[in-house]
Amino acid sequence: xxxxxxxxxxxxxxLLAVFGVIAGFWGGRQRHPSLVDSSFHAVYAVAALxxxxxxxxxxxxxxxxxxVNYVWNHSxxxxxxxxxxxxxxxxxxxxxxFWTLILSVYSVIVATMFRRKQLGQMPFVNAxxxxxxxxxxxxxxxxxxxxxQSGFLPPDGQGLxxxxxxxxxxxxxxxxxxxxxxxxxxxxxxMGALFSKNLGNQWVRTVRRWTLIPWVFLGxxxxxxxxxxxxxxxxxxxxxxxxxxxxxxxxWLTATAFLHSIIIQERRGILKVWNVALIACTYFLxxxxxxTTRSGIIESVHSFARSSVGIYFLVFLSISIITFLWxxxxxxxxxxxxxxxxxxxxxxxxFLVNNWLFTGLAFSTLWGTFFPMFxxxxxxxxxxxNAPWFNKVNGPxxxxxxxxxxxxxxxxxxxxxxxxxxxxxxxxxLGAVLFAGIFAYFSPRLYPTIGLSVCVLVIGTIIQExxxxxxxxxxxxxENPVAALFSLTRRNGQRYGGYIVHLAIVMxxxxxxxxxxxxxxxxxxxxxxxxxxxxxxxxTFTGLESEHTSNRTEFSAHVAVFGPKGQSLGTVSPxxxxxxxxxxxxxxxxxxxxxxxxxxxxxxxxxxDDGSSATFTIFINPLTVWMWIGGIVxxxxxxxxxxxxxxxxxxxxxxxxxxxxxxxx
Amino acid sequence: xxxxxSHWLFLCLLVAIFLVPAxxxxxxxxxxxxxxxxQQTPVTEDQINVIARELWCPLCSGVRLDACELKAxxxxxxxxxxxxAAGDDLEAIKTYFVAQYGPQVLGEPPRAGFNWLAWIxxxxxxxxxxLFLVMRGRKLLFVKPGPTALPTVGPTVASNQDExxxxxxxxxxxxxx
Numbered sequence: 001x002x003x004x005x006x007x008x009x010x011x012x013x014x015l016l017a018v019f020g021v022i023a024g025f026w027g028g029r030q031r032h033p034s035l036v037d038s039s040f041h042a043v044y045a046v047a048a049l050x051x052x053x054x055x056x057x058x059x060x061x062x063x064x065x066x067x068v069n070y071v072w073n074h075s076x077x078x079x080x081x082x083x084x085x086x087x088x089x090x091x092x093x094x095x096x097x098f099w100t101l102i103l104s105v106y107s108v109i110v111a112t113m114f115r116r117k118q119l120g121q122m123p124f125v126n127a128x129x130x131x132x133x134x135x136x137x138x139x140x141x142x143x144x145x146x147x148x149q150s151g152f153l154p155p156d157g158q159g160l161x162x163x164x165x166x167x168x169x170x171x172x173x174x175x176x177x178x179x180x181x182x183x184x185x186x187x188x189x190x191m192g193a194l195f196s197k198n199l200g201n202q203w204v205r206t207v208r209r210w211t212l213i214p215w216v217f218l219g220x221x222x223x224x225x226x227x228x229x230x231x232x233x234x235x236x237x238x239x240x241x242x243x244x245x246x247x248x249x250x251x252w253l254t255a256t257a258f259l260h261s262i263i264i265q266e267r268r269g270i271l272k273v274w275n276v277a278l279i280a281c282t283y284f285l286x287x288x289x290x291x292t293t294r295s296g297i298i299e300s301v302h303s304f305a306r307s308s309v310g311i312y313f314l315v316f317l318s319i320s321i322i323t324f325l326w327x328x329x330x331x332x333x334x335x336x337x338x339x340x341x342x343x344x345x346x347x348x349x350x351f352l353v354n355n356w357l358f359t360g361l362a363f364s365t366l367w368g369t370f371f372p373m374f375x376x377x378x379x380x381x382x383x384x385x386n387a388p389w390f391n392k393v394n395g396p397x398x399x400x401x402x403x404x405x406x407x408x409x410x411x412x413x414x415x416x417x418x419x420x421x422x423x424x425x426x427x428x429x430l431g432a433v434l435f436a437g438i439f440a441y442f443s444p445r446l447y448p449t450i451g452l453s454v455c456v457l458v459i460g461t462i463i464q465e466x467x468x469x470x471x472x473x474x475x476x477x478x479e480n481p482v483a484a485l486f487s488l489t490r491r492n493g494q495r496y497g498g499y500i501v502h503l504a505i506v507m508x509x510x511x512x513x514x515x516x517x518x519x520x521x522x523x524x525x526x527x528x529x530x531x532x533x534x535x536x537x538x539x540t541f542t543g544l545e546s547e548h549t550s551n552r553t554e555f556s557a558h559v560a561v562f563g564p565k566g567q568s569l570g571t572v573s574p575x576x577x578x579x580x581x582x583x584x585x586x587x588x589x590x591x592x593x594x595x596x597x598x599x600x601x602x603x604x605x606x607x608x609d610d611g612s613s614a615t616f617t618i619f620i621n622p623l624t625v626w627m628w629i630g631g632i633v634x635x636x637x638x639x640x641x642x643x644x645x646x647x648x649x650x651x652x653x654x655x656x657x658x659x660x661x662x663x664x665x
Numbered sequence: 666x667x668x669x670x671s672h673w674l675f676l677c678l679l680v681a682i683f684l685v686p687a688x689x690x691x692x693x694x695x696x697x698x699x700x701x702x703x704q705q706t707p708v709t710e711d712q713i714n715v716i717a718r719e720l721w722c723p724l725c726s727g728v729r730l731d732a733c734e735l736k737a738x739x740x741x742x743x744x745x746x747x748x749x750a751a752g753d754d755l756e757a758i759k760t761y762f763v764a765q766y767g768p769q770v771l772g773e774p775p776r777a778g779f780n781w782l783a784w785i786x787x788x789x790x791x792x793x794x795x796l797f798l799v800m801r802g803r804k805l806l807f808v809k810p811g812p813t814a815l816p817t818v819g820p821t822v823a824s825n826q827d828e829x830x831x832x833x834x835x836x837x838x839x840x841x842x
Contacts, residue, residue: 235732242727356794364787371774371783379779386727386772393787523710 003068003147006056010140010147013049016042017134024127028120028196036119039126043111046133047104054101057094057146061087066154070094070146076159076581078551086170087160089177092294092309093146098173099290100136102181107133110185110210118206121192128188135316143308159551159581166587168228172221176248179218180286183251186211186258187283190276194327199334204262204275209642211262211279215255216638222248223508223631234588234603236519236619238627241390246369247289250362254282257358264351267413272335273328274355280324285362287317292369350408357401364393391516399451402509405502406458409465428460448517455506455513462499462506469496489640497640504637507630514598514623521620523605527613535620536564537600542571544611552579554589557604557614561593569593574604574616598622708749716745716758721772730770 020042027035057070061084066072074087074094089098107129114122140146163169186207193203225245226238239245258278261271295310368385375383410424436453443449466485469492473484489496524532526541533539540560547554556575563569572591579585591602599621607614717731722738730738741762748758762770774780 233732235729240727240729352798356791356798360787360791360794363790367787367790368783375774375779375783382767382769383774383780384721384727384769384772385774385783386721387729388771389773389783392773393784397791521711521714523714 002056003060003065003149006053006147007141007145009049009053009056010137010145013046013053014134014137014141016049017046017130017137020046020130021127021134024123024125024130025195028123028127036123039123039130040111040115042130043104043107043126046130046137047108050097050100050104050133050137053146054088054097057097058085058088060147061085064157066157067149067152068146069148069150072150072154072157074158074160076157076551078580079157079160079165080550082167082170083160083165086164086173089173090160090164093140093144093148095173095177096136096139096144096294096309097146099177099181100133100140102177103129103133103136103184106182106185110188118192118198118202120198121189121196121203123192124195125188125192128191129184132184132188135312139309139312143312159579162552162577162579162582162585162587163232165552165577165579166228166232168224168231172224172228174221175217175224176221179214179216179221180248180251180289182214182217183211183255183279183282183286185214186279190279191324191327194276194331197331197334199272199331201266201269204265207279208259208262208266211255211259212638212642215252215259216635216642218248218252218255219634219638220631222252223628223634227628230624231590231592232588234590234617236521236601236603236617236621237515238624241365241368241385241387243369244293246365247293250289250365250369251282251285253358253362253365254278254285257355257362258282260351260358261355264348268348270348273332276328276335278355278359280328281359281362284317284321284324285366287313287320291317347408347411347413350404350411354401354404354408357397357404361394361397361401364397365390368393398509399454402451402454402458402506405505406454406461409499409502410461424461424464427464428457431460432457445517448513451509451513455510458502458506462503465499466496490643491645493640493643493645497637497643500637500640501634502637504630504632504634507626507633511624511627511630514626515621518622519619521618523615523617525613525615528611530613532616532618534618535598537569537620538562538566539572539600539602539616539618541614541616544607544614551581552577555604555607556589557591557602557607557616559591559602559616561600569600572600572602574602576604594625596623596625599624708746712749713742713745716749716755717742719755719759719772720762720770723766723769729772 020039023035023042024039026032027037027039057068059065060068060071061075062081064071064075064077066075070091070093071087074091075084079087087094089095107126110129111122111126114125118125189203189207189210193199222245225248229240230238258275261275261278265271265275291310291313295313368390371385372383375381406428407425410421410428432453435456436449439452440449466488469488470481470484473479473488474481477484477487479487489500520535522532522534526532528541528543531538531540538561540562542558542560544555544557546556554575554577556573559572559574561569561572570593572593574591575589577587577589579587588603591604593600599619601619601621603617603619605615605617714731718729720730720741722728722730722733722735724735724737725733730741745758748761753761759771763775768775768780774783776784
């Protein structure tokens with residue numbers, strides 16, 4: 001009964017979303033206060049109903065109501081409560097409901113924060129957000145009903161996919177969805193600006209923070225997914241250019257380009273058309289990504305025909321793109337730029353190159369992801385486009401992007417004279433050249449040498465920017481260097497937070513280079529107390545033990561690790577979990593010892609029944625830990641960017657040290 | 666500190682001095698790596714995995730052969746062992762698996778026929794983007810203000826009939842002036 005009510009709640013939410021869309025557009029167009037208010041109320045009501053529906057499904061999962069097909073398919077009695085809770089996003093219908101829930105939460109926050117602000121465009125913003133919610137509610141009502149029942153009560157469920165029974169898999173989808181779905185908000189503001197014809201810089205100022213928030217969630221979600229792949233899949237890597245990974249990475253790329261290009265619009269009043277188009281592309285990539293992962297079209301064009309949601313996505317995406325393009329062309333006269341770019345050697349040009357590279361990367365990633373599908377349709381033959389292709393095509397672009405991260409911030413707005421360029425670039429370039437020489441001498445490999453040297457260049461420019469900023473600030477305030485650094489960062493959060501984000505990207509770049517070019521590996525069968533040496537480390541297999549938990553048996557091998565001088569570095573315990581319901585799908589638990597220099601990464605492949613010997617794959621992954629440290633720094637840097645600037649609230653007496661640094665340069 | 670052009674030339678020379686021998690050593694290292702595996706019995710797991718890392722599971726999506734746990738992939742690794750023992754090198758083994766399982770095992774589209782498009786199009790698009798920016802970008806993206814000035818307030822306000830709404834909207838717009 002309660003699940004029938006759940007379905008009715010979804011139907012009601014859909015009807016209310018449709019009402020809210022009509023109220024938003026009509027009220028916004030006619031400037032009818034009651035209708036505008038209704039659009040706000042519809043946002044709140046839809047969110048409340050979606051939360052109620054999700055709660056009913058959670059209730060079904062937590063109380064083992066296996067008569068509900070979704071619960072039967074994705075849970076079991078013995079599943080730990082933690083995973084019963086996360087099973088909400090473990091399957092198709094549940095994850096679509098979760099998508100709608102997160103969007104509803106975003107919509108409520110936006111509606112609450114802007115209840116008395118920007119009323120010219122808010123009805124349209126509400127309407128656009130409700131259109132997206134309405135689309136997902138349509139899927140839930142007509143194609144993927146999470147409350148569908150079988151008519152009888154099975155004794156137990158099928159269980160959750162073993163690969164999803166991992167704590168990273170509980171938090172990673174939440175982070176990813178929060179980022180992914182949140183990118184609908186800046187798109188809604190862009191559409192609101194187009195509909196209401198308020199196309200100045202106001203919407204750009206508003207969406208900067210509303211883009212940064214989902215952007216950092218998406219970035220953190222992607223990195224957590226990489227961490228999961230690193231810890232669970234046991235192949236020594238973290239990113240495989242898998243279509244599902246690419247689906248999350250694509251909007252991140254275009255959103256990053258957008259975050260850079262809106263800075264130019266704010267500063268110079270140019271690129272208005274480009275910015276609207278870029279955030280729209282980001283939104284379309286979000287919908288496309290959800291479509292590709294939910295329809296199965298990438299795995300095979302045939303699975304698209306079998307998919308219950310594929311056609312809905314295709315129709316929605318097509319209508320959205322056509323509507324956007326119509327609106328964009330209609331509003332082109334209102335999107336005229338206020339200035340021109342003065343010089344090639346300017347920060348505007350650097351931002352343009354940055355945008356060119358980001359969109360180029362997004363295109364090549366999109367193309368590589370979909371090429372197997374095109375190939376299958378046009379030639380009838382399946383081919384695979386995996387890491388080798390992506391590394392060859394995207395690798396050089398990432399390197400150029402890294403280089404631009406070093407060059408761009410040193411260029412001034414409008415134009416940079418040769419004199420200033422010399423002053424700005426001398427020390428970072430010298431540092432990079434010196435590093436290249438020393439590194440190439442000790443490790444004669446071209447690509448890592450170039451890659452790491454560029455990283456050094458970027459770090460040099462960041463340090464130089466901070467040093468100049470601190471000196472400039474001290475000249476004005478006479479603070480001690482630490483206080484000057486703190487207040488500089490605090491008062492120029494957008495700029496210096498951005499540098500910290502750049503530093504995070506460099507850390508991730510260093511980890512990629514280390515893992516890609518300097519990984520060592522071996523595959524061995526070890527008897528108890530037998531050792532193997534790899535990259536200076538010695539690993540000794542000391543025993544195997546097993547333990548049965550609620551729904552699985554956990555096998556753990558113990559491997560003692562010794563350093564180059566024979567010193568003990570502790571024990572790693574790679575394991576395998578064999579699930580009661582799916583014994584043919586064991587999962588791997590990597591044994592890992594992380595350090596700033598390298599990771600000792602051990603995978604248990606198999607063992608003799610008495611545990612007297614076991615087979616291992618061992619990897620030594622240099623510098624990989626910097627990827628996760630970079631992730632934390634990325635979040636910190638973004639928080640600094642988002643944090644409200646105290647200087648705006650106070651009088652502007654203390655000269656902006658960042659501006660001084662610019663002048664000094 | 667300011668550097669003259671001669672100083673920059675010197676720096677470039679310095680880099681070249683360091684990098685050229687490095688590159689020579691790299692080429693040498695690669696040549697050494699590409700030497701066909703000598704016949705030896707038995708072939709080790711590590712030797713098999715060096716080849717398996719260059720191939721992809723034909724059944725799973727995006728899983729490297731050395732990491733795939735399917736029985737079929739286990740058999741493929743055993744086949745690699747047999748081929749290595751028979752003296753085949755990486756290219757011969759790759760050709761054999763492509764003939765057996767199709768180009769899917771390569772992990773990248775073969776550079777032939779329609780599949781050339783996979784390799785070429787990204788760079789064509791990038792080049793087109795660069796040309797667009799250089800040649801026409803200024804005109805299309807950075808149009809000078811036209812004769813009709815931007816309306817300072819959205820046209821929605823002019824025809825407004827509803828007073829409370831107008832007041833709220835104007836207050837809002839003032840906040841951004």
